[in-house]
Amino acid sequence: MSAIPLTYYLVLSAFLLCSGLLMVLIKKNAVFVLLGIELMLNAANLNLVAFSKFNPNLDGQIFAVFSVVVAAAEAAIALSILLNIYKKFDSSDLDDLNTMEY
Amino acid sequence: MKGDMIHMAFLLLLPLIGGLVAFASGKTKAPVVALLGMIPGFLLSLLMLNSAFADVIVYRWEWVPGYELGWRIDEASALLIALVNFISLMVHLFSATYLKGDAGLNRFYAKLGFFTTSMLCLLAADHLLLLFVFWELVGFSSYLLIGFWFQDPAKAKAAREAFMVNRVADAGLLIGVVLMITVLDLQFLSELSSQNSSFLLTLAGFGLLIGALGKSAQFPFFGWLPKAMAGPTPVSALIHAATMVAAGVYLLFRVQPILIPAVQSATAILGALTAFMAAVAAITQFDIKKVLAYSTISQLGYMVMGIGVGAEDASFFHLWTHAFFKAGLFLGAGAVINYLHHVNHHNHDFDAQDMRWMGGLRKYLPVTFISFVICGLALSGLPLFSGFLSKEGILTGAWLWASQNAASQGWWVYLISDLGFVTALLTPIYVGRQIWLVFFGESRSHMEQYDKAEPVINFKLPLIVLGIGALWFMHAINPFDAHGWHFGEILFGQAEHIESNIPLYTMILSIALAIGGIAISLVFFGPKSKKTESFSQAQGPVSFIGKLSFNSWYVEKSYDWMSVGYLKLTQVFNRIDRRIIDRIVDSVGVCTVVFSKVLAIFDREVIDGLVNFAGWISKTVGAMLTxxxxxxxxxxxxxxxVLLIAIILWFQF
Incomplete structure (x- = not known):
């Protein structure tokens, strides 16, 4: 049970974070960018849970649960904003959403 | 007190009112109307004399808040006011006949009244500012009267010259007055007292001295008085002999307490020098009035010298006696001119003032002759006449001063009293010359008996009264006592007794000089001398000294030369200006243009380049950062x- 050392978790978490970051930076569609953000959040959650596993109180796990809830709320709001943007601009492509450009 | 004020106001203003009413009433009534102003004025001045001797009249009022002006009539002022009124009255009388038929007779009386009032106010003024104002008014009315016949350009020019010379000297007076009022805080003539010597006091003293020298026609300003003879002769008698020219002496007499020794010495030197120079100039003149003008300058020189040597009581006395006999002389000359004018009016080349045409007039003008001789002898300083008494005082004072100061100041102080004595010899020479040439010998032009030559009231009365005024008993009981003036004790207190032989020597010497002078004039210009016979053909002196005298030491001419020289100097400077200064300015201008062109290129290429470069940098950086x-x-x-990673790397290493 205790055969899996902490480093493995952390490496997995770093991998998740990097793939999320990559998605955020290179995907054209806003939905995929949101998915990337979810990945990065979950990488952080994984970190919290992993550290909690090696420290016998439950603080980290509770924090992770909070984070999941906040992420769900965030996803709901982000998606609804995205829906409205799509209605207004008739596109969810980030390159088209450039009205703030000078 | 209030009665005194009204009295004073009437006294000062009556001549002016009389003159103005005379002006308005037309030329036929003008003389009578003006006299109606003058006679009460004269009587009032006698009353004033009485009240001023009892108590000095002072009236001060606040002109602007915190600034007082004032009138003050003390014994000396009251005496001179009475004198001015008296002479003015005589002149008013005399002018009525002298100027009969002149188209401007009413204008003449208005000017005469204006002058008299100005002169009276000048004498009554106590504040220096008032004194200055009336000093200027007196000068201005003198200008009006000299230029009475302004249609003649020469006479108008003479009036302008006299006025301008006075103005130059008045600048000095203005400096003195302003210094006295503002810096030295000496505003009232009656409050002057001796001060500690200071630079400003010296400056003020010299300023006042210059003003007095100008008004009293002293060297170097004396040229204007002979020119002022262009005015009518009665005016000369009033203004240029008896009253206005004495204003300078009066001023010096008043400010004498604050004159420091240096100014006093300068006063004495200039006075003595003027007395001598003018006496020399009087000897060769042909014009009957010019002789009198130069003698006036000479006598004023005596007075100024008297102030300078500290014999101001004698100066004041001389001012008093001189007014009578000199006015008498001028009115006598006026009668002569009037007569000659009448009998020769058909001859247009004839100059009624030229002594070359006169001679033998005693037969035709007996009263004038007697009066003229009496006044002339008074002027010569012969005993039993008024001039002797006062001149005696001045000469004694000068000698005493010289003997007291010779040790401290050097031998030259004796030159001053010696010049006084030389002048005392010259005076009877020119007076004698004039009397011989005018009244004795044979007539040198057409003469005839003329019954209106001396009208009783208008000519005879002033001549007789002034002639009597030239006798000793009008002024002192003892004809040999220079300090015996009736008013002397009232004005100056008891004369101090002098333990010295100098007064006696002076008396003997001056009697000898006066008699000697008349003898010399008899030898040279008497009826039998050769000079008199050829006199009508005389063309002016030929010898150097004679020319020097005839042209009054070339003082006026030297002023002309100075101005011509100044003009030439300006022309030279003009040429220098055009040739050198202009070229320098031009080349500086060219240099400036070239330099500015170079600067423009530098501006465009370097400064603009820098600015543009800075702009280009921000533009490029901006483009990069967009x-x-x-x-x-x-x-x-x-x-x-990238930034986050950079920050993390920064903090880690």
Whole structure:
């Protein structure tokens, strides 16, 4: 049970974070960018849970649960904003959403 | 007190009112109307004399808040006011006949009244500012009267010259007055007292001295008085012999307490010098009035010298006696001119003032002759006449001063009293010359008996009264006592007794000089001398000294030369200006243009280049940095990430 050392978790978490970051930076569609953000959040959650596993109180796990809830709320709001943007601009492509450009 | 004020106001203003009413009433009534102003004025001045001897009349009022002006009539002022009124009255009388038929007779009386009032106010003024104002008014009315016949350009020019010379000297007076009032805080003539010597006091003293020298026609300003003879002769008698020219002496007499020794010495030197120079000039003149003008300058020189040597009581006395006999002489000359004018009016080349045409007039003008001789002898300083008494006082004072100061100041102080004595010899020479040439010998032009030559009231009365005024008993009981003036004790207190032989020597010497002078004039100009016979053909002196005298030491001419020289100097400077200064200015201008062109190139290429370069840098950097703000969210996120990593790396290492 205790055969899996902490480093493995952390490496997995770093991998998740990097793939999320990559998605955020290179995907054209806003939905995929949101998915990337979810990945990065979950990488952080994984970190919290992993550290909690090696420290016998439950603080980290509770924090992770909070984070999941906040992420769900965030996803709901982000998606609804995205829906409205799509209605207004008739596109969810980030390159088209450039009205703030000078 | 209030009665005194009204009295004073009437006294000062009556001549002016009389003159103005005379002006308005037309030329036929003008003389009578003006006399109606003058006679009460004269009587009032006698009353004033009485009240001023009892108590000095002072009236001060606040002109602007905190600034008082004042009148003050003390014994000396009251005496001179009475004198001015008296002479003015005589002149008013005399002018009525002298100027009969002149188209401007009413104008003449208005000017005469204006002058008299100005002169009276000058004598009554106590504040220096008032004194200055009336000093100027007196000068101005003198200008009006000299230029009475302004249709003649020469006479108008003479009036202007006299006025201008006075103005130059008045600048000195103005400096003195302003210094006295503002800096030295000496505003009232009656409050002057001796001060500690200071630079400003010296300056003020010299300023006042210059003003007095100008008004009293002293060297170097004396040229204007002979020119002022262009005015009518009665005017000369009033203004240029008896009253106005004495104003300078009066001023010096008043400010004498604050004159420091240097100013006093200068006063004495200039006075003595003027007395001598003018006496020399009087000897060769042909014009009957010019002889009198130069003798006036000479006598004023005596008075100024008297002030300078500290014999101001004698100076004041001489001012008093001189007014009578000199006015008498001028009115006598006026009668002569009037007569000659009448009998020769058909001859247009004839000059009624030229002594070359006169001679033998005693037969035709007996009263004038007697009066003229009496006044002339008084002027010569012969005993039993008034001039002897006062001149005696001045000469004694000068000698005493010289003997007291010779040790401290050097031998030259004796030159001053010696010049006084030389002048005392010259005076009877020119007076004698004039009397011989005018009244004795044979007539040198057409003469005839003329019954209106001396009208009783208008000519005879002033001549007789002034002639009597030239006798000793009008002024002192003892004809040999220079300090015996009736008013002397009232004005100056008891004369101190002098333990010295000098007064006796002076008396003997001056009697000898006066008699000797008349003898010399008899030898040279008497009826039998050769000079008199050829006199009508005389063309002016030929010898150097004679020319020097005839042209009054070339003082006026030297002023002309000075101005011509000054003009030449300005022409030279003009040439220098055009040739050198202008060229320098031009080349400086060219240099400036070239330099500015160079500067323009530098400006365009270097300064503008720098500015443009700075602009180009910001433009380029801006263009580079706009790439960051692309508006694409993912680009910005990349930059965010790069920066985050950079910060982390920064903190780790």
């Amino acid at each position: 790439g960051i703000q692309s508006g694409k969210i993912q680009n910005q996120l990349v930059w965010l990430l």
